Amino acid sequence: MTEKSYLQKIEEHKGIILKVVNLYADDLEDRKDLYQEIILQSWHAYPRFEGSSKFSTWLYRISLNVALTFLNKRKKVEKIKEGSTTDIFVEPHELSERADFLYRAIKQLAEIDRSIIMLHLDGFNNTEISEIIGISKGNTNVKLHRIKQQLATILNQK
Structure with missing residues (x-):
């Protein structure tokens, strides 16, 4: 599993990441942060990708797990900030x-x-x-x- 093959697969399945990011992050900075975190976590996990499932299925699972973790962290931060609201992006x-x-x-x-x-x-x-x-x-x-x-x-x- 090479960096080149990883980058190629990510480029082919970029839409998956963008959908997850748009559904779970509200503002531009959060979307950028979440996108980068998904790329980072999928890169770390890529050597363990065995191909027993489709790459898209594997990437969805990673993306959703990262998004849910990201969202939980955001909620903790928002509890600290009183009265903060976010608009739907x-x-x-x-x-x-x-x-x-x-x-x-x-x-x-x-x-x-x-x-x-x-x-x-x-x-x-x-x-x-x-x-x-x-x-x-x-x-x-x-x-x-x-x-x-x-x-x-x-x-x-x-």
Whole structure:
């Protein structure tokens, strides 16, 4: 496993990292920090990538784990700062109006639910989602059904 092969795979799957970053980081500095942290952690883990799963599945798992850790650290910092709020990030020029609407709805979901729906929207089947998230396939099926209902409710309120 060489640096060249790693960089090539990261470039091919850059969209995965960007999706995770956009769903879990609100401002530009946080997005930059999270992106760099995902790259760093995936580079450290790359020698242990055995190829038993697709690279995209492996990268999603790393990205989501790093994002959730990042988010937990941010929450601790925000508790220290009284009254701080963050706006939902979506750059208007980067997303269509419909995609912007959907991103905003997804941002209202619980952290794990965001991960599940994002993977589903990216075409992963429920078995793959359960492997990436680390929950049973049955639990994934139930959660996905409930997430869809919750999103429908959110989207219909607007």
